[in-house]
Ligand SMILES: Cc1cc2nc3c(=O)[nH]c(=O)nc-3n(C[C@H](O)[C@H](O)[C@H](O)COP(=O)(O)O)c2cc1C
């Protein structure tokens with residue numbers, strides 16, 4: 001296969017239509033979903049000449065985690081809907097590519113097993129862990145400890161989901177629960193100690209209430225979206241871990257300034273792949289103002305709509321230190337398992353390398369904003 005679009009077509013043929021819709025879909029009219037990709041098509045690249053090199057170095061270091069390229073695996077839920085071995089396969093492919101995988105808290109494989117699979121391939125894999133902070137902070141802390149013990153290197157707190165976006169495809173398909181046998185494994189066995197019905201957002205850990213110890217089914221509804229989250233909760237998490245804490249899902253320059261002010265380690269400019277608030281801007285369109293607001297104070301990552309090497313070049317030129325890919329990885333997984341994910345990542349690497357060369361760059365950091373125009 002030659003393009004991400006071909007992988008998507010192959011994945012679509014293999015997937016249950018409701019599961020394809022879950023992966024592919026966005027919120028409401030899917031205006032932002034489409035715009036994430038369309039926005040790149042509106043931008044033009046202006047190459048520099050006579051300053052390239054036969055040897056290019058695509059590697060980057062992100063908050064102490066080395067990555068062989070500035071293209072990361074964005075956190076996406078439920079990989080076992082796409083392939084029987086789910087996240088184990090994705091983790092091996094990411095480790096083989098030498099890139100960072102941001103594991104979703106809503107993975108259908110336990111973080112310990114994901115880390116073990118990555119270690120089969122690379123001794124020190126770059127795994128980060130995405131968190132939805134739960135109203136019960138003691139419960140959240142237990143997940144944090146689990147992920148730390150598994151050897152993850154950073155936490156990425158998703159902040160664009162005070163409530164879940166309305167995905168009309170899922171409503172139409174009545175897709176609201178995982179099929180039997182699949183679970184949100186990172187919440188299993190922690191749920192037994194969860195204090196029932198606590199929806200306050202105290203930044204102090206509430207007392208644990210044991211609730212019987214019956215094994216809890218951990219499906220999608222067990223992840224609570226927390227509309228009451230604020231910067232104090234980010235400070236709380238920072239106080240609970242020595243690992244870098246990034247926040248994912250901001251689009252406003254003022255929030256980027258606040259992120260710097262509150263001492264987060266990095267930010268991910270994201271609209272959740274158009275799955276949360278519809279009609280927000282494409283991420284690439286807000287990147288310049290966010291990069292300006294941050295002024296190099298911390299690493300800026302971006303995701304949403306990256307399908308080509310030229311998309312990566314545009315994002316890096318406009319101020320991103322790295323990009324994430326969500327759906328393309330899922331399409332590789334569904335279409336071809338580990339080989340499929342590897343092919344997707346290597347296709348993006350080769351495409352980015354070629355576009356970088358054509359732009360006169362040797363290293364991701366060589367790309368500059370004057371090389372992109374509307
Ligand atoms: C099927 C699916 C599941 C996702 N699950 C999560 C998740 O569990 N946590 C999260 O922070 N973001 C999640 N996202 C958002 C991605 O991390 C990322 O922001 C988005 O997919 C990037 O856009 P792209 O798919 O166009 O590359 C999900 C996205 C998709 C498509």
Ligand SMILES: O=C(O)C(=O)c1ccccc1
Pocket residue numbers: 077106220223272275
């Ligand atoms: O589907 C998603 O985009 C997502 O982020 C999510 C949220 C809760 C449970 C599973 C996935």
